[in-house]
Amino acid sequence: MDQTALFVVQGLNALALSALLLFIALGLTLVFGIMRIVNFAHGAVYMLGAYVGATAGQATGSFWLAIPAAAVAAALLGWLFERLAFRPLYGREGTAFLLVTFGLALCLTEAIRLTWGADARRLEPPEFLGGVVFVLDEPFPSYRLFLIAAGIVAAGGLWLVLHRTRLGLLIRAVSQNPAMAGALGVDVRLLRGAVFAIGCGLAGAGGVLAVPLITAYVGMGASVVIDAFVVVMIGGMGSFVGTVAGSALVAATQTFGNFYLPEMALGITYALMIVVLLLRPGGLFGEEE
């Protein structure tokens, strides 16, 4: 494998990984931007998406049905959770939300374990994504190319919603000044529910998309959500552009870092975060608070 091919393949690997991170991190940053809540349950929702998707895919035999099934199940859970658990807590300080989302993460993880058991679940991508594409004579899985495309579609779609629709306008208004938006007649509570559901839905979709790579297993949420938090911290909490840039940066650091410095594999992401936060405490695209 020559150096050019290696570099190109690694670049594609980084993009695929960043697409997966993006699904989780976008939801996290969206929820934080609107609600100022750090959602600890985000990883568990991602896992729920993976399991629901794997089961739906197996039952229907269709990968394309598995994705909406996972996203809808995750969004529904998010919407319910916002109504039942968050509503009584608005107005309290952030720690109340930390506790309640942490509690949800634990409950959801156990519920998944009880429902699906400890064995990993699998889901196969459709035939035409199951093969390889030759990149400079190196076989590269088509599915990873599809992930890159899916990441672009998700980020682009969300950007369009935020900047080109009335819903997006309202979301941005509430994010900037909830009191003023409320005074102008925006139903802030409804909007929060919608945003939380969208964030969870994105995580659910990310979960099912990860299954063909890593299978669905209990604990898959915990490992990925930490990376997603790092992405959001690096990009700037609540910043859309920052999250996209953060995903790319974290994925590239992990992919190339693990290659050249495998001994540093665990620490390299955090090293990146420390450097970024030292230089820009609010993150690359965030505002200092």
Place this chain on the structure above:
Amino acid sequence: MTNRLSRRRLLGATAATAAAGLLPLPAFHGSARAQAGTLRLGVPTAVTGTWAPLGAQVVRTSRLFAKTVNAEGGIDGRKVEFLIEDTQGVPANCLRKAQEMVEREKVNILLGLMASSEALAVMPKLAEWNALFISSINGAGSMTAEAYVPNMFRANTSGPMGARAIALWLEDQPATEFFSLSLDYAWGHSSVEVFEKLITGMGKKAIGKVFAPVGTKDYSTYIARVRQANPQALYVALTGDDGTAFLRQAAQYRLGEKVQIVTELVDLLNVKPVGESAVGLVGSSRYTFAYDTPANVDFVKRFTAEYGEVPDTFDGEHWQSLQLLAAAIRKAGSTDTKALIQALEGMELTSVKGPIKVRACDHQAEQQGFVVRVEKRDGYPHPIPVVIKTYPAARVTPECRKASY
């Protein structure tokens, strides 16, 4: 009668004192133990974390064992009960849970510890606790070498023994240049070290190695590394969800078409979710349901009747260690730690994996080495490991207190 009355009064008194907060739990446990005569076995294992699927095997096989022996009246007339606690595979947790079991619950027999790093954390304390630990999973070679303690026995195939079996098989294979990929902790390092030493001893070449952190899920970087090194064969020592993730991704990158992949550990756990693309994988097997021994046929039948699927690697290994413990208790006529150690040393037993002999010098159970190939067979919804080579115990077990060959 008077005896019973006085015990009642004593119980009442302890309850009152405990309620007053002066005397904590132990008195209760003492009395509970005297009443039941139940043998309680401590299992601090990984119910959650990377090794959760392996922990689930330990838990279900423990349950099946308790059910089986209790239906027959227990071991030596004593009913068996398992005390299972989650360690998440973290050595500090494991040490704490084991200590609680020993000191608070008065357990003196520990089994089912998950990671070698956990076992190595617990082992130095065993003598002080006067407790016995029989390993059914832990692979690190050092446990029966430089870290040996008299209160630990290893009923299972160790990492070096697995590496040895696959290395012996590779001796007759054409591949000469090897790359190794493993997990960055005690077992992984031990496995790769032994493997590299063995193949270089055969005149083959170890051209590189890389260790991934436990919990790695994206193996694309490591696969690129293997491709760049361009070996003829890749030696893999991965386990749990990490192993599954690697095998799936290796198949997606068609790695097996360029490089022969061999592994220290073939588990159904990894093979099932990988599906068709696992076919052709060759590796050592610590246990597979396909072993054709009478004890194993019986075990597989029992297990399948109970759980509706065939047992996996650590179901079999854990079952073997429990058989060994039961035999030792019967031989010693006691569950006292010292008596059990004496009974176990030199003990011979025919178990699900065939004949085993626990040698006295380092407490490793000498047993056969198996090499399997994953194949598709009628009647199974997924590919299964099929034994292609069996090596006698003498060829795969290292010398006493040695972790290499």
